[in-house]
Every structure is written in structure tokens, then in C-alpha cells.
Amino acid sequence: MNPYLIAPSILSADFARLGEEVDNVLNAGADVVHFDVMDNHYVPNLTIGPMVCEALRKHGVTAPIDVHLMVSPVDDLIRMFIDAGASYITFHPEASNHIDRSLQLIRDGGCKAGLVFNPATPLSYIDHVMDKLDMILLMSVNPGFGGQKFIPGTLDKLREARKRIDASNYNIRLEIDGGVKTDNIREIAEAGADTFVAGSAIFNTDDYRATIDAMRAELEQARRAVGQ
Ligand SMILES: O=C(CO)[C@@H](O)[C@H](O)COP(=O)(O)O
Numbered sequence: 242m243n244p245y246l247i248a249p250s251i252l253s254a255d256f257a258r259l260g261e262e263v264d265n266v267l268n269a270g271a272d273v274v275h276f277d278v279m280d281n282h283y284v285p286n287l288t289i290g291p292m293v294c295e296a297l298r299k300h301g302v303t304a305p306i307d308v309h310l311m312v313s314p315v316d317d318l319i320r321m322f323i324d325a326g327a328s329y330i331t332f333h334p335e336a337s338n339h340i341d342r343s344l345q346l347i348r349d350g351g352c353k354a355g356l357v358f359n360p361a362t363p364l365s366y367i368d369h370v371m372d373k374l375d376m377i378l379l380m381s382v383n384p385g386f387g388g389q390k391f392i393p394g395t396l397d398k399l400r401e402a403r404k405r406i407d408a409s410n411y412n413i414r415l416e417i418d419g420g421v422k423t424d425n426i427r428e429i430a431e432a433g434a435d436t437f438v439a440g441s442a443i444f445n446t447d448d449y450r451a452t453i454d455a456m457r458a459e460l461e462q463a464r465r466a467v468g469q
């Protein structure tokens with residue numbers, strides 16, 4: 242089994258040709274579609290909503306869709322994305338009035354649930370909800386925009402999150418999001434991530450397959466180093 246999943250962020254895709262872009266990146270070997278939802282309230286940008294997720298499903302996308310909610314409040318949109326065909330739904334804990342309830346809402350809707358941590362958000366939010374998590378997503382940039390630079394301090398946070406997951410009895414994916422490139426993905430994997438969002442690093446290249454293959458080659462080195 243491939244322990245590592247590559248999740249291109251469609252924020253950097255050509256929105257005028259979104260269905261084709263998603264097909265192309267999946268045909269090039271991507272595992273998951275990362276879907277960034279911004280509300281111009283929680284973050285200073287505005288992107289796409291449940292109708293676009295539903296449209297991708299109708300277009301024929303069967304791969305997991307990983308919905309990253311950068312919105313506040315969260316519960317109404319959680320319900321809409323469940324109906325729109327999301328696979329994973331993650332939200333920022335400080336954007337929910339009732340974290341436990343929002344996580345339960347996602348699972349009750351048949352989706353996998355996760356919390357997202359900004360670079361300065363403490364991991365302690367996971368303390369009382371480990372049993373309700375399918376994913377922990379660490380942001381390695383401040384949320385709102387693609388194409389930013391990876392914040393190196395995230396590597397220590399990844400190590401801490403990996404320790405917490407391994408010490409628990411739960412099956413929780415550890416995703417990293419922001420500034421992931423071919424030249425840093427190996428170090429990020431060695432710090433404990435298993436799911437890699439990459440937007441500009443993939444969509445701003447001409448050959449998606451070549452980029453994803455290069456990332457996989459780096460991940461293979463990491464796999465050997467950490468003995469996965
Ligand atoms: O959630 C976000 C930004 O808020 C991300 O998913 C970005 O879209 C990743 O883009 P790159 O840093 O890989 O270009």
C-alpha cells in the first residue's frame with residue numbers, strides 16, 4: 242500500500258476548465274482532490290462552494306474530494322458539502338462554536354472529519370476529540386492564498402502531531418498544506434506527514450505527471466528513511 246497521498250489543490254487550477262484540470266491531474270497520478278473553500282470573512286479571499294463540488298461529481302470525478310473549509314461559522318457549509326459529495330471535510334477549530342458537534346456532524350453525514358491548524362494555532366485543540374478525527378491538517382502557510390512559502394517551524398509541529406497520532410489508537414491521516422514542492426516534500430514526509438497538498442507546485446507546471454512522479458520519487462526516499 243502506498244502510505245503517502247498527493248492532493249493537488251485546485252485553487253491553482255484554471256477555473257475556466259476545472260473539470261478537465263481535475264481529470265488531468267488525477268490521470269497524472271494524483272490521489273485526492275484538495276478543494277479550498279474561502280468565505281472572505283474567515284480569510285481575506287473568496288473561492289468556490291458546494292455547487293462546484295457537486296458539479297465535479299456530476300462530471301464523473303470519483304476520487305476522494307478533500308474539502309478544506311476556511312469559513313466561519315462552519316456547520317451550514319458542512320451540511321451542504323455532505324450533500325455535494327465531499328469525502329473529507331476539515332475546518333479550523335477556532336471558526337466553530339462547537340468543535341465536537343461540528344466533527345460529529347461530518348461523520349454523521351458519512352464523511353471523514355478533520356481539524357485544520359494555522360501556523361500559530363495550538364495543537365491542543367485535538368486533546369478531547371481524538372476519537373472523532375480522521376485527519377489532522379497542518380497549515381504551513383497562513384490560509385487564504387496559494388503560492389506562498391513554506392514556514393519551516395511547521396516541521397516541529399508535524400513531529401509533535403505525528404507523535405500524538407502514533408501514541409493514540411486511532412487511524413488519523415496527517416496532512417500538510419502550503420508551500421509543498423518537489424524540493425521540500427521529502428523533509429516534510431520525514432517529519433511525519435502522510436498526505437501532501439500541493440497547488441502551485443503542480444498546476445503551475447506544464448507536465449503534471451512529471452511533477453507528481455518527481456514528488457513520488459522523493460516520497461519513496463522518505464519512506465525508506467523512516468522505514469514505513
Ligand atoms: O489552503 C490553502 C491556502 O489557504 C492551500 O490549499 C493552498 O491552495 C496551497 O497552495 P500552494 O501553497 O501549494 O500553492
Ligand SMILES: [Fe+2]
Nearest residue numbers: 250277309418
Ligand atoms: Fe487548503
